[in-house]
Amino acid sequence: MLQVFVEDTYGRSRWDDVLRQAGLGRIEVEAMLRHDPALTDQLAAAVEAQLSRPIGAVLEDVGTYLVSHPNAASVRRLLRFCGVDFADFLFSLEDLPGRITLAVPELSVPTIEVIDRDDRIFDILCRDAVPGFAELVAGLVRAMADDFGSLAVIDHVTRASEGECIRVTIIERDFTEGRAFPLVDDATGAPSC
Numbered sequence: 001m002l003q004v005f006v007e008d009t010y011g012r013s014r015w016d017d018v019l020r021q022a023g024l025g026r027i028e029v030e031a032m033l034r035h036d037p038a039l040t041d042q043l044a045a046a047v048e049a050q051l052s053r054p055i056g057a058v059l060e061d062v063g064t065y066l067v068s069h070p071n072a073a074s075v076r077r078l079l080r081f082c083g084v085d086f087a088d089f090l091f092s093l094e095d096l097p098g099r100i101t102l103a104v105p106e107l108s109v110p111t112i113e114v115i116d117r118d119d120r121i122f123d124i125l126c127r128d129a130v131p132g133f134a135e136l137v138a139g140l141v142r143a144m145a146d147d148f149g150s151l152a153v154i155d156h157v158t159r160a161s162e163g164e165c166i167r168v169t170i171i172e173r174d175f176t177e178g179r180a181f182p183l184v185d186d187a188t189g190a191p192s193c
Contacts, residue, residue: 001136002047005062008071014050022046044132056156059132063139067147079144086150090114090122090141090168110163112137120170127163134164141168149178 006015019025022042044055051058066075082096083089097109110129116122124141126134138154145152151171156164 001062001066002043002058004071005058005065006047006051008069009061009065010051018043018046018050021049040130055132056135059135060139060142063136063141064143066136066140067143076147079140080147085173086145086148086152087119087122087170087173089144089148090124091116093124093137093141122168122170123157124166124168125163126166129164134166138166141166145170147179149174149176151175 003015006018022045024039024042047058048055066072067079068076078099079089082092091114093112094114097112100107100109110133111127113125113127114122115125124137126137134156138156142152142154145154145168150173153169153171155167155169157167
């Protein structure tokens with residue numbers, strides 16, 4: 001995911017710069033699999049240096065990319081089918097690891113628990129998550145709030161003993177119209193999944 005995000009956002013040459021900085025040759029990073037922690041750390045440090053941003057902020061941008069970039073339209077569609085509104089979508093996050101595992105059995109996805117604090121404040125707990133997973137989820141949730149037309153504040157609150165915690169505060173559920181979401185692909189007339 002990180003490789004595709006950097007290449008789509010900053011260009012392939014920037015990814016090559018990241019690899020050089022990390023002391024790696026031209027490698028393809030498989031987005032859906034875990035890698036050697038040393039390799040992950042090298043890449044994270046090189047991305048931070050090349051983009052002049054903390055890796056957590058970059059991973060949050062990756063989450064946003066997965067919803068908003070045309071090259072990731074299938075991810076957006078999958079997530080939009082997870083609820084009729086933004087709050088409904090938040091609750092569906094608990095099912096996401098199981099759905100991903102059905103599609104990619106070799107992938108180890110952290111457990112996600114959503115706690116409804118008062119119908120507008122939700123805590124998303126990411127249990128047993130690799131470093132950066134919560135930031136990625138925060139970016140994804142931020143972009144989905146926009147997609148549904150909700151005004152929400154998303155904060156990475158604490159590193160709780162039970163996992164990383166993202167707090168979502170919905171300010172206004174129907175702030176804007178949100179992005180169009182046709183059930184049928186306009187070009188082919190077929191369901192667009």
